[in-house]
Amino acid sequence: MNDAVVPAQVKRADLAWWSALSATSDRQSFLDAWLALQASQLPGVRHAALILGEPDSGPFEVASQYPAGSRAGAAFYGVVDESLQGREVAVSADAGALVVAYPIVLDGRIHGVAAFETAKQAPEPLVQALRWGAGVLECWLIQHQETDTAQTVERLMYVINSVARALKEGQFKDVALTLVTDLATRLECDRVSIGFRQDGRSKVYALSHSSRLVQNMNLVRSVAEAMDEAIDQNTTLCLPQDEGRTLQLRAHQSLAREFGNRNVLTVPFAPEGDARGALVFERPDNMPFDRQSIELCQSVVLLAGRVLYQRLQQERPFWRKWRDAAMEESGRLLGPRHIGRKLAVLALIGIVLFACFAHGPYRISATATVQGVVQRVLAAPFDGYISDASRRAGDNVKQGEALAALDTRETELELLRAGNLEVQYRRQAEEASARGDSAAAAIAQAQARQAMAQIQFYREQIQRATLRAPFDGMLVSGDLTQQLGEAVKRGQELFKLSPLDGYRLWLDVEDRLIDDVAVGQTGRVALAAMPDKQIPFTITRIVPLAQVQEGKTVFRLEASLPANVAPQTAPALRPGMEGVGRVDIDERRYVWIWTHGFFDWLRLKWWGWFG
Structure with a gap:
C-alpha cells in the first residue's frame, strides 16, 4: 500500500514543479521549480544550488537551493567559483561525494552556475543531463531579459521625457x-x-x-x-x-x-x-x-x-565661484597627485622670497641718440644759384675740401665793372690834380676808393661762393646734388657737419621716472647698429623742459662718452644712430623693481578717482 502511495505523491509533486515553470510564474517560483525538477532527474542528489547575478560583472548570489534551507560546505562553493572563473564545467570528487558545477553562458556572457552535490558516481551522465536541463533555464533567462529590457527602455524613455520637460x-x-x-x-x-x-x-x-x-x-x-x-x-x-x-x-x-x-x-x-x-x-x-x-x-x-x-x-554668486575654485585648487595642491602644480607653486614661492629679500641693480631705460659734440652749419653766403655739389650727407670730408659752389658769373661781371670804374676814377683824380682843382681831385679819389671797396667785396664773395669743410668730419645733413641750378637765400642751411672724434648722447626719459635721475649717474647704451657692444656713458646735464614724443611726455638728458672709449668706437659710431640706454640708479629689492611701476600708476589713478 505504501509503495502505491509514494509514486503518486512524487508524480503530483513533479506536476506542481512543472506547472511552476509556466510563463506566468514569478522569477523565484520558476527558479525553485527548475532546480527541483533538475535535481529529481539526477540520481543521489544531496544538495543543489542555483547561483545567478549580473552577466559577467556580478555579484553572483544564491538564487535558489534544494532542498529548501539546506546548506553546503566550502568545497561545494569552491567548485562553483572555479566554474564561474573558468566559464566551463567544474567537477570535484572525493571518497563519498561528487560535486558538478555547470555554467549558464548566453552570448558569451556568464549569468551564473547550477551546482549539484550527489553520491559518488561517474560525472559524465550528470553533465549530459545538466546540458539538456540548462537549455530550459537559458531560454527562460533570454525571454526574461528581453522582457526586462523592453520594460526598462519603455520606463526610461518615459522618465527621460519627463526629465527633459523639467x-x-x-x-x-x-x-x-x-x-x-x-x-x-x-x-x-x-x-x-x-x-x-x-x-x-x-x-x-x-x-x-x-x-x-x-x-x-x-x-x-x-x-x-x-x-x-x-x-x-x-x-x-x-x-x-x-x-x-x-x-x-x-x-x-x-x-x-x-x-x-x-x-x-x-x-x-x-x-x-x-x-x-x-x-x-x-x-x-x-x-x-x-x-x-x-x-x-x-x-x-x-x-x-x-x-x-x-x-x-x-x-552661484561670483564670490562663491572664486572660493570654490580656491578650495579646489588647494585640494589639488595639498592632496595626492598633481606634481606639476606642486612644483610650480614651490617655484613661485621661491621667486617671491627671492624678490622680497634679494637686492639687484635698479636701472631706467631710455631712448638714446648719438650726436657729435660739435655740429657746424654751413649756410649760403649770399643769394644765388647752386652751380656745383660734389658732396652730400654721409660723406667723410677733410678740412678745406670743397663741398658745393654757387654760381659767380654775375659777381664776376660786377667785379669787372667795379674795376673799370676804379681805373676811371683814378684817371679823373690825376687830371683834376694836374689842373690844380683840388676839390675835384678829392671827389675822384673818394670814388676810386669806393670802387676798390666794391672790388674787394666782389672778390671775397667769389671766394666764399665755394663752401669748404671747416674741419675733418662727416656731413650729417645736406644733399644738393638734386638741386643744381636752384636758387638759395642768404643764410639758408645747406650742410651740417660733425667731427668724427667726439660724440655725446641724448637720452629721452619718461616723465614718471625723471625723479630718480641725477647728474653724474652712469649707464650703458646699446645701439641698433651695434647691439653686441655696450658703450658706457655719464649724464652731464638734465634739460628741464618736457617734450612730447609719440604720445609720451619725456625729459631729455645729455650724456658724455668717456674719452678712452670714444676713439675706439669712432670707426663704427655715426651721428644719428639710435638705441636703448639704461641708466644705473642704485641697488633695490627686486620686488620693488618689478612692481613699482604698477603701484605708481595705481596711486595716480586712485588720486584721480578719489583724491
Whole structure:
C-alpha cells in the first residue's frame, strides 16, 4: 500500500514543479521549480544550488537551493567559483561525494552556475543531463531579459521625457522642484529629494510636492544625513534590501523609522568624478524597489544629476565661484597627485622670497641718440644759384675740401665793372690834380676808393661762393646734388657737419621716472647698429623742459662718452644712430623693481578717482 502511495505523491509533486515553470510564474517560483525538477532527474542528489547575478560583472548570489534551507560546505562553493572563473564545467570528487558545477553562458556572457552535490558516481551522465536541463533555464533567462529590457527602455524613455520637460529654462530651484515632483509621480514614490554637497555636507535643495523646506526641517535634516551616508560610501543604498550587507545604513533606517516609508533608495551622482550630490527616493511599505526600479533610478540620476549640478554651478554668486575654485585648487595642491602644480607653486614661492629679500641693480631705460659734440652749419653766403655739389650727407670730408659752389658769373661781371670804374676814377683824380682843382681831385679819389671797396667785396664773395669743410668730419645733413641750378637765400642751411672724434648722447626719459635721475649717474647704451657692444656713458646735464614724443611726455638728458672709449668706437659710431640706454640708479629689492611701476600708476589713478 505504501509503495502505491509514494509514486503518486512524487508524480503530483513533479506536476506542481512543472506547472511552476509556466510563463506566468514569478522569477523565484520558476527558479525553485527548475532546480527541483533538475535535481529529481539526477540520481543521489544531496544538495543543489542555483547561483545567478549580473552577466559577467556580478555579484553572483544564491538564487535558489534544494532542498529548501539546506546548506553546503566550502568545497561545494569552491567548485562553483572555479566554474564561474573558468566559464566551463567544474567537477570535484572525493571518497563519498561528487560535486558538478555547470555554467549558464548566453552570448558569451556568464549569468551564473547550477551546482549539484550527489553520491559518488561517474560525472559524465550528470553533465549530459545538466546540458539538456540548462537549455530550459537559458531560454527562460533570454525571454526574461528581453522582457526586462523592453520594460526598462519603455520606463526610461518615459522618465527621460519627463526629465527633459523639467530641465527647461528657469532658475535652478524651480527646475529641481519640478523634476523631483515629476519623478515622484512617475516612479510611484511618496517623496523624492535632491541635494548637493556644500562645505563637506549635503544640503537638500528640493523635496517633491513641497515648495518650502523650512516647514520640514527635521525631514530635511534626516534626508541630508541619508545623502551623506550614500555619498561617503560612494554607493547606491537601498532599504531594506541592503540591511544584510556590510554597509552603514543608520541614517536610512532613521529616515524610514521617523517618516513612515520603509523603502528608501539613495543614488549618489558624480558629475566630475567625485560624488557631488544624491537623489533620495521613498516608497510606501508595500512597494519595495526591485532590481529594475533601482536601475531605472540610477539611469535617471545619471542623466539629471549632471545637468542640475552644472546649472547650480552656473548660478552661484561670483564670490562663491572664486572660493570654490580656491578650495579646489588647494585640494589639488595639498592632496595626492598633481606634481606639476606642486612644483610650480614651490617655484613661485621661491621667486617671491627671492624678490622680497634679494637686492639687484635698479636701472631706467631710455631712448638714446648719438650726436657729435660739435655740429657746424654751413649756410649760403649770399643769394644765388647752386652751380656745383660734389658732396652730400654721409660723406667723410677733410678740412678745406670743397663741398658745393654757387654760381659767380654775375659777381664776376660786377667785379669787372667795379674795376673799370676804379681805373676811371683814378684817371679823373690825376687830371683834376694836374689842373690844380683840388676839390675835384678829392671827389675822384673818394670814388676810386669806393670802387676798390666794391672790388674787394666782389672778390671775397667769389671766394666764399665755394663752401669748404671747416674741419675733418662727416656731413650729417645736406644733399644738393638734386638741386643744381636752384636758387638759395642768404643764410639758408645747406650742410651740417660733425667731427668724427667726439660724440655725446641724448637720452629721452619718461616723465614718471625723471625723479630718480641725477647728474653724474652712469649707464650703458646699446645701439641698433651695434647691439653686441655696450658703450658706457655719464649724464652731464638734465634739460628741464618736457617734450612730447609719440604720445609720451619725456625729459631729455645729455650724456658724455668717456674719452678712452670714444676713439675706439669712432670707426663704427655715426651721428644719428639710435638705441636703448639704461641708466644705473642704485641697488633695490627686486620686488620693488618689478612692481613699482604698477603701484605708481595705481596711486595716480586712485588720486584721480578719489583724491
